[in-house]
Amino acid sequence: MQQILDAITAGDTTAEEFAALPVPDHYRAVTVHKDEATMFEGLASRDKDPRKSLHVEDVPLPEVGPGEALVAVMASAINYNTVWTSIFEPVSTFGFLERYGRTSPLAAKHDQPYHVVGSDLAGVVLRTGAGVHTWKPGTEVVAHCLSVELEAPDGHNDTMLDPEQRIWGFETNFGGLAHLALVKANQLMPKPAHLTWEEAASPGLVNSTAYRQLISKNGAGLKLGDTVLIWGASGGLGSYATQMALAAGATPVCVVSSPEKAEICHAMGAELVIDRRAEDYTFWKDETTQDPKEWRRFGARIRELTGGRDVDIVFEHPGRETFGASVFAARKGGTIVTCASTSGYMHEYDNRYLWMNLKRIVGSHFANYREAWEANDLINRGLIQPTLSKVYGLDDVGxxxxxxxxxxxxGKVGVLCLAPEEGMGVRDAARREALLPLINRFRDV
Structure with missing residues (x-):
């Protein structure tokens, strides 16, 4: 691996030289183990500790098949799906790997007693399989996490509708929290030249998810002048939604849980912020009973901030804890768009507020190829910035x-993989200098 790292850091290694580099038969990776899938049984979700289930170990190098690419991973990032994987909720990911492994001889290698996790990366192409012509060894790349087969007609209008759609590093093996990663070549996108490895690795999953959910016609279709309620507006997902709303000429109403997180929203340019913890919004009286009075108090607070406007769009991802309030808070004819349920999957809401006020609930999941590419282009052009706040080494991934x-x-938590230190990988220093105060917003708080 040292030869590979030296070739990357040299900056002038040719494609032919990269192609000639020896690749080890084992590599360092972050894994969960199949025989530990029941280790947290009986514990509440909050008490399940990823530091106990995530292992950093050597694993065998998988074969690079047709249409695939092997990437040397300089940096990766933590997404909530890695948390789910590590605590084996809502199900063990080994069921995903088993089912995928049965689909074809090429996919069989994914069914292993270990799962290499991680759905983000920034790195360098080392090898490509048969049929790959665009991406050459030595190309600096980031990867989106959509894995599809596209053998059925369903996915050819929107690849997210492919019946064999999966999230790489969560529903497939050989993910990005490792020294090497195996991806489908059509997951690759150009690395933004003005960003470091760790900065470039951080937007992938959440930036693309926010783009489809908020901007795309497949999601909420945000337009100039809209008002949008963004839960967790300083978090990994919400921080990109907040930036997109502002860039599109919309007004975000940012919901956060601390003064520090409110400060970050203000630093991004948002003016309307609700600290739900300081204002003590409790939408559930107990585990089975919601409190509509709290919905109304919340709605009144939004209108106080907006000058009497209800929100056109609710950017939902907490799920059970907030969904009743979200359905209530959207304006008549408004849209609640949801991509996750980090506080619980069994949502409850008062359907009268939905049907009698002609509101819509839209499900949104990651992004198709085009949407992921467009989201990455916003990063490349400096219109949207990474929201990296902290970086760990691979050994501290737990x-x-x-x-x-x-x-x-x-924002996002980054992980150095092959990169020995932060700050490496910048190829366009002039562009970086101009954007540096924006790039560092989450590092400065």
Whole structure:
């Protein structure tokens, strides 16, 4: 691996030289183990500790098949799906790997007693399989996490509708929290030249998810002048939604859980912020009973901030804890768009507020190829910035995941893989200098 790292850091290694580099038969990776899938049984979700289930170990190198690429991973990032994987909720990911492994001889290698996790990366192409012509060894790339087969007609209008759609590093093996990663070549996108490895690795999953959910016609279709309620507006997902709303000429109403997180929203340019913890919004009286009075208090607070306007769009991802309030808060004819349920999957809401006020609930999941590419282009052009707040080494990935699990983080938490230190990988210093105050917003708080 040292030869590979030296070739990357040299900056002038040719494609032919990269192609000739020896690749080890084992590599360092972050894994969960199949025989530990029941280790947290009986514990509440919050008490399940990723530091106990995530292992950093050597694993065998998988074969690079047709249409695939092997990437040397300089940096990766933590997403909530890695937390889910590490605490084996809502199900063990080994069921995903088993089912995928049965689909074809090419996919069979994914069914292993270990799962290499991680759905983000920034790195360098080392090898490509048959049929790959665009991406050459030595190309600096980031990867989106959509894995599809596209053998059925369903996905050819929107690849997210492919019946064999999966999230790489969560529903497939050989993910990005490792020294090497195996991806489908059509997951690759150009690395933004003005960003470091760790900065470039951080937007992938959440930036693309926010783009489809908020901007795309497949999601909420945000337009100039809209008002949008953004839950967790300083978090990994919400921080990109907040930036997109502002860039599109919309007004975000940012919901956060601390003064520090409110400060970050203001630093991004948002003016309307609700600290739900300071204002003590409790939408559930107990585990089975919601409190509509709290919905109304919340709605009144939004109108106080907006000058009497209800929100056109609710950007939902907490799920059970907030969904009743979200359906209530959207304006008549408004849209609640949801991509996750980090506080619970069994949502409850008062359907009268939905049907009698002609509101819509839209499900949104990651992004199709075009949407992921467009979202990455916004990063490339400096219109949207990475929201990296903290960086860990690969050996400390358990702590990084635990931070996200306990909501101790802001923005995105990065992980150095092959990169020996932060700050490496910048190829366009002039552009970086111009954008540096914006790039560092989450590092400065």
């Amino acid at each position: 702590q990084a995941a635990n931070d996200v699990h306990l909501n101790l983080h802001q």
